[in-house]
Amino acid sequence: MNIPAPYLLYLGHTTDPVGIKTSRGLAEFRRHDCVGEFRHDDCPLTLGLPRMSIAEGAAAGARTLVLGVANAGGTMDLPMIADAKAALEAGLNVASGLHHRLNAVPELVAIANARGLALFDVRDPPANLPVGTGRPRAGRRILTVGTDCSVGKMYASLALVDGLRASGQTADFRATGQTGILIAGGGVPLDAVIADFISGAIEYLAPARDDGGWDVIEGQGSLFHPSFAGVSTGLLHGAQPEALVLCHDPARKGIRGLPERPMPGLAECLAANLQVARLTSPNVRAAGICLNTSSFSEAEAQRLCGEAGHLLGLPCTDPYRFGVEAIIDNLLCHERSKPAPIASR
């Protein structure tokens, strides 16, 4: 995937902060590639980038408009199509992580073709994915799992990769969602894969490795989200993780998109994930907990991390506030006390 930078990030008419997570991820992890943000007057959100019209973005050097917004179902509405059209007419490529494909809108395809511009549908999965086997494979894999969608699994995964590298380890981020794929420049959009190939897609994404390096696999959905638990289950089986990191947002009142549904308890959620993971990774263990405490004070955040860590007997942190050193220490300590790994099984 070679999406020309720099980017103009699209917020559109979005009012829900979680709805712009793809744009926010790029703004945070590839900020040097982002010239500005495009939003309509009814959008109260900002990424702290200069607000630009599409023409201003083009004049500032943007080469691609990234439709970094999300909604349940991944639809593209008419105003969004109109904005994409305006971007093409201003000479920008357009990239999208929505289910509804840019390349499925004939009007956009026609303009892009006429102007020699590209439409990037990040959610098109690779062709010819294999069916998963669950057969033991070499390698050291960590999977982030969550109490819900959008609780910080991608952020935690990226922080764990940085933390492992800072400890002298080789580590790679394995992206499974549109934001992660845009940040990493590759990956598998797991929720767009055909159902029979979910676990196989992860075996493809994080194949056997015997260089001693780690794969940190970005989790998706939640076993406790009735819309998406099938994806989370196949991901656990395909990842064959040696360790799980549980992610949670303590401010979340109910399951995303289904507010009447209560969040699961941390202990219940971790136990369910370990149980499902054991089918392909019998010795899987929990390595830590990552909380997104962005809506709490520092003191509250410390208290929340302390309580959750005590409850589960695991290191607990907010990766962006307090770092992930405690979880990395747990991973590496455990490693030192293990017998020598089998290089290739």
Added chain:
Amino acid sequence: MNIPAPYLLYLGHTTDPVGIKTSRGLAEFRRHDCVGEFRHDDCPLTLGLPRMSIAEGAAAGARTLVLGVANAGGTMDLPMIADAKAALEAGLNVASGLHHRLNAVPELVAIANARGLALFDVRDPPANLPVGTGRPRAGRRILTVGTDCSVGKMYASLALVDGLRASGQTADFRATGQTGILIAGGGVPLDAVIADFISGAIEYLAPARDDGGWDVIEGQGSLFHPSFAGVSTGLLHGAQPEALVLCHDPARKGIRGLPERPMPGLAECLAANLQVARLTSPNVRAAGICLNTSSFSEAEAQRLCGEAGHLLGLPCTDPYRFGVEAIIDNLLCHERSKPAPIASR
């Protein structure tokens, strides 16, 4: 779906009896629509229908060749494409339940178009499926679940529909696999649905109903099959079943396609399915066990059913050998002892 009957059933080069389950399902449940079976000399299997060449099938009145074979991954190999081509050239339509689509083979499309014949890809899911919500909906739904793929879930489901009808109930079979869809004339090919829409597809297939009738939903895969457990999980959540029926093949030595992997125990498997189902159906219960005892003597079959029933404290039967009355009685007795149902929630 309107696939012209009668059918010529394809066995091809298949040597594994489970590999012809779609052809066998049609031979058993729509036998009056089947004129014969087509197999190559290296295929040791038969459905007990007259063996016919494609020309003989056409002469006997067959209007469609049904590629009723299955393999992990659902690929169509070159010999199978050659046979499909021969059928078209003999004036037959062709239907297939494989992942690999007939309509994706330009050579077949060209011949079909030239001759005014149709290619039916039963595994194309409906467009615009919704994302599941897990919200409580009216209706009485039974889901068959299994220790593995291909252990008799479809057969059990069809038998339960017949049994409910014989008891004066209204009941409908909700097909989720290619064989079931061919038998029922409709349904959703669940393993071909995009991963984000698995549970939503089942909410679409078996929507709220308040006529007092039952939906018997055909299960797929197994929570203990590492290739397909994601599908089974989403199916449990979308089905929102009031009762599960556990299906098992006591002759199965290891998980289908992964013979080194042991089968789960019945109690372990049932407990895991009930746990997953509770997310959207908190009062779900087990209604019975169906064993496929076709490779055992009558006495052995009775002993196996007795043992499994005793182990789990549930009625246990082989639906084709001993009927499903005990399970139907359990379903209806429980119903009579329940408070009056809420007609619509």
